[in-house]
Amino acid sequence: MTDSGRPPDIARIIRVFEAIPHARELGMHVIELRHGHGFMRLPYDARFIGNPKTGVLHGGVVTSFLDTLGGMVVMASVADGTPLATLDLRIDYLHPARPGSDIFGSAECYKVTDSVAFVRGLAYHETFRDPIANCTATFMLGATGFTGKTDTPGPPSGGGQPC
C-alpha cells in the first residue's frame, strides 16, 4: 500500500492518536496497531450518557471512537506523513452499548488509492459476537489533512490529490 515514501511509524501514530484532545477526553486507548489493522478500547463514562433513563452512551461517543480508530488505521497504512481527512462515515447501530461496560473497536483499512483510503470497523463488547455498531468510512489522503506532525504539512510523499 505504501508504494513510495517512508513506511508509517506505528509508535508515533499511537502517540499522536492517543494525544488527540477529544480522544483523551473520551479516554480512548490503543490496544494494538499494525499495518492495515488496529484495535482500541473506550471506557464507559457516565459523563457521556445519551439516554439518562437507560444509562446508554450517546451515539456520538461511538461515532468519535470509530472515526478516530479508522483514521489511525489509515495512517498506519500509508506513507509516513501523509495528511488525511475523513470524507464520509456511515454508522449502523446494531445494539445499544451496555451501560457500565467498556467498548472495544476493531478497524481495517482494506484499500488505499492515490487519493482515498477505505475503512471498515466494528465497535463491540468483549467479542465480535456482541456488536454495538458497524462503520464504513473513507478518508481523503493529501491536501490539508491531519498528519499529527508539528511541522508544516507538505505535499504527501505517497502521492494523492488535494481534496
Place this chain on the structure above:
Amino acid sequence: MLETITTLKKKGDIAALNSLVPYAGAVGLEAFVDDTGLVTVLRHRDSNVGNTQIPAVHGGVVGALLEHAAILHLLAETEVAVVPRIVNLSVDYLRPCLATDTFARGRVIKQGRRVANVRVEAWQENPERPVAAAHAHFLLA
C-alpha cells in the same frame, strides 16, 4: 422520562429536554428556536478538537452534533410520542469544521409509521457553506 419528554414537548421547551442529556452538557450541545425552526448548536470546546494542526473539531463530535440535531428535530417538530431510536447515520464531511461554534438544522424527508428519514446540515459562519451533512434513519415505534 417519557412523561418529562411529553410535558416539555408540550411546552415546546427543547432546550430543557436537551439539558436532560449528560453528553450534551459534556461536549457543549445546546438548542434554540429561530424564525424557521429548531437549531442545534455545538459550542466550541478545546476538548472537542480532533485536529490540533488546523485546529478543527473532531469528526466524531461533528457526527454527534448531526445525530443530536436530528433527534431534537424529530422531538420538536413531529408528533412522535417516544424518543426516536437511531438505526443508522451517514455523515459527509464537506469542509474543515474550525474551532468555533457550529450550528445544525434538521429536515424530515419522510416520516412513516415506523421509520423516519431525516437530513441534517451543519455550518459555522454561513449556512450556504455547510461543513457537514448527514442523513439518518430512526425507529419511531
